[in-house]
Amino acid sequence: MKTALLSGIAGLALTATAGSALAQDWTLEGAAEPYAGTTIDAIFLDRPGYRAIIELLPAFEEATGITVNYEILPYENSRERQVLDFTAGGDIDVVLVDLVWIGEFAENGWVVPISTFTDNPDLTDPELNLDGFFPLLLEAFGSWGGEVYGLPFDNYSGLLFYNRCMLEEAGFDGPPETWDALLNEYGPALTHPEEDQYAFALQSLRGETQSADSFMRVLWPFGGSLLDDTFHSNLLSDESQAGLQFRQDLMAYMPPGIVSYDHAEAVNALAQGQAAMITEWSAFYSTLVDPASSTIVDCLGVAPEPSGPAGRLPALGGFSLAVASQSSEEEQAATWLFIQWATSEAIARDYVEAGGVSGRTSIYEEPDIRETYMFVDPMVESWQAGVPEFRPRFPAWPELSDIIAEWGTRMMLGDVSIADGAEEIGSRMEEILDAEGYYDGSRELLQ
């Protein structure tokens, strides 16, 4: 009798507003009812994770009556577009937060902490399950100063993609375990400049590609880092220098002109058989298994990035989605519903099958997913441990990134020595951090 009554009430709650007292009866449709007809504006990139969510979007719009109005931007413009929008009081509701922007966006108060919504049972799915995200991702992409702002949406780990056939031909039965082996064993055996074949390609184009993909990638595995505990430059330490020297040595086994390689060129070098190995974001898997863009579909192998003297510390990157503080209360609620849905466990399978990379642990425990997508195991392994501050996430990072990008490429070109370049980056960087107030104790040392 009691249960029948309860389900009757639940039925009413479904058609009326969300039944806040009955958490187990929460539905997206019910929660969204007060916001039907709301339009929210989002910034997307032209990458597989966004194409996947766009494919799934009609289901959300139909269920909720909320319209998601998205604009697709190149990555290089996306921060500029959003910062200008926030400072000028624009209309973006769904904020796209790159791992390295979280400090800036949070400290400027441009994004709303999710506790605003999780405290409201009308809005929050009881199955939100924040613990179901990889802890590293939630911490690195979405959190700042102990507060969660965004939910991991477009998730990357650096992976070693390799051409199994080329490796076998050269007598290797697997990919290198360490960076040292890659340089000293695989490098010479796989490089044949006369046939335009090279062992490795490390995308190093000036820009975030140079600073994040190339420069930082060789610091951590060798025990180095950008900053020490007091936020002063650590680039002149033996470990950091060893990492940078390693990159210089490795250039002997990379295609000439590697400093003009962006992601597209590096992926293409592997896809066309010019390079035997690359370390790239997991998101490029779909490009490499597509026969239209890859000639090595049957030869493709995927492994975690090689480890260095300090262990396996692969590149970490990705985006979370957060709610803009400039939006009206209604838009904020609608935006939260969208973000919650897009990163939910419920759609994780559809999202992965449409080409996205979910940040949920449960989906990668499914045997068929692990079998179909060979990047899953190495990626999950990479996400078990890592440094959230692989690139510092404080507001000054874009400024530092530019300095690293300029002097990092000049180092590779031999324009300046590694020591001189590191010193130049260090002094310019410390000048900025000093102005930011990290040295006089006026600011907490968060990265």
Added chain:
Amino acid sequence: MAAGPDLSKRTPSAAGPDLAKRDPPDAAQAEAGMQAKAAAKPRLRGGRIGRWTPAWFVAPAVAALLAIGIFPLLFALVNSFRSYNLTRTRGGHPFIWFDNYADVLTDSSFQDAMIRTIGFLVTVLPIQVLLGMGIALLLHKPGVGFLKTLTRLSLVVPMATTYAVVGLIGRLLFNRDAGIVNYMAAQLGFGPIEWLGDADMAYVAVALMDIWQWTPFCALVFLAGLTMVPNEVEEAARLETKNWTSILRHVQLPYLLPGLTAILILRTADILKLFDMIFTMTRGGPGAATELVSVYIQRIGFRVFDQGAASAQAILLLVLTIILSRLYIRVVYQEVQQ
């Protein structure tokens, strides 16, 4: 900018001889019409147009200029005296007067970018002027009318292409492995040239794209200048001498100088603010090899979001443009002696 008024007075005579020839009767008619219409009122004021009438005619243009030109300029000027970072909202944007200028002028990256830009200017501009002059002289020769029309039309294509697209085309053309430039080089027996990955070659590649895009502009301006030379004078000169260089020097050059001044001013301003093409082609790299000053300013203004420093840099760039323009007018420009 300061060059504006001078140019606007003088360029109509340089722009198009055909127009100039046709203009007077039209203008006279229009003026007559206007006077006829306004006949009632002006008669009261002694047959003259009302004092404020001309002001109303120019008002829309002035208002537009104020809104899209002068206001942002003044805004940038004010910002250049403030500590104004868009991403550091706390603490406001206090006035720091000349600190931004001092920082900019002692910033070695800015100096390098400035020197690189001036170097780029003195490399590509003479090449564009000489090639443009050559093309104009060839097109000015009598005969093969159809082909010349075709050439004139195709000259417009590079100019009409958006800078950003030119940069993307450049990225494809100069691609080491798949680019047509290296394919041609291979046909001629040269090994693959590392265009975009080598500091010097990237600079050359960017310069080549700029030359490709803007030589036609020079050619068309010079061609217009050449058609202004009165036929009788030119024919008389041809009877006098077969030496084309002396015809060029004594007969044609005076007509080309106003156009040349316009080219110098426009191209200088363009190159000082050249951004899109380089950004899409090399992003200022490798290293800082192709980072011209406007690419650097964009970096400070929209990556670092330091509007104060970026405004100071832009103002300095504007001052430089004005100085160069005045210099061109003083040195190169001479009134055509009729």
